[in-house]
Amino acid sequence: xxxxxxxxxxxxxxxxxxxxxxxxxxxxxxxxxxxxxxxxxxxxxxxxxxxxxxxxxxxxxxxxxxxxxxxxxxxxxxxxxxxxxxxxxxxxxxxxxxxxxxxxxxxxxxxxxxxxxxxxxxxxxxxxxxxxxxxxxxxxxxxxxxxxxxxxx
Amino acid sequence: xxxxxxxxxxxxxxxxxxxxxxxxxxxxxxxxxxxxxxxxxxxxxxxxxxxxxxxxxxxxxxxxxxxxxxxxxxxxxxxxxxxxxxxxxxxxxxxxxxxxxxxxxxxxxxxxxxxxxxxxxxxxxxxxxxxxxxxxxxxxxxxxxxxxxxxxxxxxxxxxxxxxxxxxxxxxxxxxxxxxxxxxxxxxxxxxxxxxxxxxxxxxxxxxxxxxxxxxxxxxxxxxxxxxxxxxxxxxxxxxxxxxxxxxxxxxxxxxxxxxxxxxxxxxxxxxxxxxxxxxxxxxxxxxxxxxxxxxxxxxxxxxxxxxxxxxxxxxxxxxxxxxxxxxxxxxxxxxxxxxxxxxxxxxxxxxxxxxxxxxxxxxxxxxxxxxxxxxxxxxxxxxxxxxxxxxxxxxxxxxxxxxxxxxxxxxxxxxxxxxxxxxxxxxxxxxxxxxxxxxxxxxxxxxxxxxxxxxxxxxxxxxxxxxxxxxxxxxxxxxxxxxxxxxxxxxxxxxxxxxxx
Numbered sequence: 001x002x003x004x005x006x007x008x009x010x011x012x013x014x015x016x017x018x019x020x021x022x023x024x025x026x027x028x029x030x031x032x033x034x035x036x037x038x039x040x041x042x043x044x045x046x047x048x049x050x051x052x053x054x055x056x057x058x059x060x061x062x063x064x065x066x067x068x069x070x071x072x073x074x075x076x077x078x079x080x081x082x083x084x085x086x087x088x089x090x091x092x093x094x095x096x097x098x099x100x101x102x103x104x105x106x107x108x109x110x111x112x113x114x115x116x117x118x119x120x121x122x123x124x125x126x127x128x129x130x131x132x133x134x135x136x137x138x139x140x141x142x143x144x145x146x147x148x149x150x151x152x153x
Numbered sequence: 154x155x156x157x158x159x160x161x162x163x164x165x166x167x168x169x170x171x172x173x174x175x176x177x178x179x180x181x182x183x184x185x186x187x188x189x190x191x192x193x194x195x196x197x198x199x200x201x202x203x204x205x206x207x208x209x210x211x212x213x214x215x216x217x218x219x220x221x222x223x224x225x226x227x228x229x230x231x232x233x234x235x236x237x238x239x240x241x242x243x244x245x246x247x248x249x250x251x252x253x254x255x256x257x258x259x260x261x262x263x264x265x266x267x268x269x270x271x272x273x274x275x276x277x278x279x280x281x282x283x284x285x286x287x288x289x290x291x292x293x294x295x296x297x298x299x300x301x302x303x304x305x306x307x308x309x310x311x312x313x314x315x316x317x318x319x320x321x322x323x324x325x326x327x328x329x330x331x332x333x334x335x336x337x338x339x340x341x342x343x344x345x346x347x348x349x350x351x352x353x354x355x356x357x358x359x360x361x362x363x364x365x366x367x368x369x370x371x372x373x374x375x376x377x378x379x380x381x382x383x384x385x386x387x388x389x390x391x392x393x394x395x396x397x398x399x400x401x402x403x404x405x406x407x408x409x410x411x412x413x414x415x416x417x418x419x420x421x422x423x424x425x426x427x428x429x430x431x432x433x434x435x436x437x438x439x440x441x442x443x444x445x446x447x448x449x450x451x452x453x454x455x456x457x458x459x460x461x462x463x464x465x466x467x468x469x470x471x472x473x474x475x476x477x478x479x480x481x482x483x484x485x486x487x488x489x490x491x492x493x494x495x496x497x498x499x500x501x502x503x504x505x506x507x508x509x510x511x512x513x514x515x516x517x518x519x520x521x522x523x524x525x526x527x528x529x530x531x532x533x534x535x536x537x538x539x540x541x542x543x544x545x546x547x548x549x550x551x552x553x554x555x556x557x558x559x560x561x562x563x564x565x566x567x568x569x570x571x572x573x574x575x576x577x578x579x580x581x582x583x584x585x586x587x588x589x590x591x592x593x594x595x596x597x598x599x600x601x602x603x604x605x606x607x608x609x610x611x612x613x614x615x616x617x618x619x620x621x622x623x624x625x626x627x628x629x630x631x632x633x634x635x636x637x638x639x640x641x642x643x644x645x646x647x648x649x650x651x652x653x654x655x
Contacts, residue, residue, distance in 0.1 A: 004582055031614075034607055038604065039334050046330075047327035050323050050327060054320045057320070085570075092570060108546055126543075144554070
């Protein structure tokens with residue numbers, strides 16, 4: 001049993017059902033007068049049918065053509081992966097509050113240390129220089145409206 | 154005005170100092186992202202899309218197009234020297250290019266790749282000039298049913314060619330259609346799947362979706378990898394292929410060019426498929442197929458020629474029909490719309506300067522690329538030595554700020570991160586992101602065409618089969634969906650998949 005593919009198909013089927021229900025709620029209309037829910041319902045139906053066929057095929061041939069769960073999830077640096085992801089979510093969440101300069105400097109400081117341990121002096125300098133360069137490109141060069149944050153810069 | 158005069162006008166546009174500058178920036182960045190593994194032309198184009206808001210539509214399309222065909226050149230460098238394709242269209246170049254590098258022939262592999270790309274790129278542009286204008290006349294006959302059927306055909310071809318499992322590729326296309334319906338309904342003005350979030354009323358943006366699926370997901374995949382790069386840097390010399398090399402490769406280059414160009418035109422086709430098919434054909438027609446995979450120069454020349462001419466051919470459906478044939482063209486479509494230009498049959502008559510200017514800039518860009526890729530090869534090799542631990546924070550930062558700066562909205566950044574995780578999971582279980590993105594872009598157009606057709610026919614689907622162009626497109630699409638069910642077809646697809654796992 002390859003659980004990854006089983007879960008994958010079940011997730012898609014559930015998602016398709018939710019979309020179909022959402023489509024009906026929006027209003028399907030009729031074939032000669034399609035309404036806002038027409039396309040979402042049809043696309044959801046298509047996805048659900050395809051996922052069900054994929055699931056059926058998988059159960060019948062025991063997913064013999066697919067990679068095993070071990071191959072898919074082996075050798076993953078879960079720590080690095082999750083830390084990076086959390087850092088990115090936090091950065092997005094705090095971007096407006098911290099402002100571009102402080103937020104980006106802290107993010108880079110963190111990311112540069114995640115992959116490889118380096119001396120703090122190098123990391124601090126690299127993060128500061130990169131932040132300033134990005135600020136010059138996006139703020140000065142491209143005139144982007146970067147957030148100033150609670151300190152006002 | 155005849156073709157010659159149009160081309161002259163195009164060159165006048167291309168040689169405008171501003172356009173020349175943007176062309177150079179485009180091919181330079183294209184080569185850069187082609188060289189660097191983990192960041193393809195799609196991510197780079199979405200990253201630079203906001204930067205083009207400040208310039209003219211012609212200059213911005215010239216730059217974005219330059220990134221695309223520039224990446225085709227640059228991708229080969231990484232394939233040959235590191236055995237990691239810089240972008241997907243260079244996968245086949247790894248097989249023989251890296252072996253040539255190991256045998257001390259890295260210079261010749263890089264040389265034939267650059268010259269082959271140049272020849273193919275130039276011939277592809279000639280094909281574009283000859284085919285696009287007559288196709289525009291033909292496209293004027295298209296109504297909503299024809300557009301709908303053609304888009305169905307495009308999606309079907311893409312799912313047929315790109316994935317080992319057509320069902321899963323179609324699933325991704327259906328997912329793309331669903332994501333494409335988010336936001337206000339074009340016809341009734343009703344909010345769909347917006348969850349009371351005002352930023353979603355305009356729908357999900359193309360840039361955050363593409364950056365997430367192709368940029369962030371790639372970074373997340375690379376973070377978990379333990380592989381070390383081995384770069385062949387000491388033996389990069391003798392970049393000019395010998396007469397013997399030319400004799401061996403010229404046929405492969407021409408075959409790759411013709412094949413790549415027509416596969417590029419095909420909706421759903423593109424550079425990746427072109428390089429795969431041309432490699433397979435070269436191996437089949439070769440008198441020494443056993444040399445393939447062991448450093449055969451034809452194995453480098455053919456796929457490189459094919460992916461470059463396909464890059465030129467892919468512009469035809471976009472410029473003439475307004476339909477993107479692949480994800481990169483979808484990005485260009487987005488850029489054109491942002492600049493207030495509607496691609497399609499009327500583009501040639503309404504914006505001749507843009508049409509011919511972009512085509513002429515490709516000639517200029519190809520010459521720039523030859524000079525960028527051969528004399529400056531040392532610089533690109535040095536770039537390959539930059540550790541990924543330094544590179545990945547920069548890629549992430551470009552993605553974060555690129556998606557933020559479009560609407561100055563952190564919601565776009567959150568959407569990008571969400572699609573980054575979705576893309577990561579999709580790649581883990583070999584689900585293709587390309588059909589999803591193409592369906593996402595085509596979805597709103599398909600929906601409008603479908604609803605207009607049904608209203609016109611009073612709810613009868615026969616409208617799609619009684620009009621000849623539409624019927625032909627749908628019959629081909631149905632045939633492509635049925636073919637994988639046939640027993641004689643199933644065997645080779647399984648074999649291909651097994652090859653992939655090896």
